[in-house]
Amino acid sequence: MNLLIQVTDSSFGIEVLKSDKIVLVNFWAPWCGPCRMISPIIEELCNDYNDKIKIAKINTDENPKIASEYGIRSIPTLMVFKHGQRVDTVIGAVPKSTLISTLDKYI
Template sequence: MNGVQRCKRSHQLATPRAETETAAGAGPVNDTTFPDLVLASPVPVLVDFWAPWCGPCRMIGPIIDELALEYGDKLRAFKLNTDESPGVATEYGIRSIPTVMIFKDGQKMDTVIGAVPKTTLVQTIEKYIN
């Protein structure tokens, strides 16, 4: 019985930390919030188009969170679940995921398709950071 209680306690302690890390990384965006959060942003925005069933999307997700933290106020980063928000995905011609797009001043500036290395994303971002 004590072993079960310890497991439950460990799980309860681990969950808030994981939620905090996600909250500090890339935030969620959807069809409704996209215009305000992405297109109206005063700084460049990285949008990760993904879906929960996509293995490569799960691989690149933590990298997107890292980039959000590393760039701080210079870049905003969001994740758009294409299953839940197909409108924006269709509007921008998303045909495969993961797809990462960079927006600046309300315009799509660049697209990276696939689970690419962090260095590839950094090189792409750096072109649009003032």
């Protein structure tokens, strides 16, 4: 079963860039209202996609290096990585259907 994993500046390379699975990365912060709104949707995706993809969260306040490296200016920002490359980006608290259609393009 796929679990929602927490990644940091130091674990991002191994957990995301070197993953053999597609990875959905949720850039968020605890004070962000829209981030809290989308959190249950992200958890539902964990169940919906089981072992098909990996889902990761990165707190941009605690991990500014990766957020800066990927030009995160607004949160939540969700990025899809495949074979270590960013292949898609979704910004904002979007409906679950938007995330599903985004992910399904890469599975």
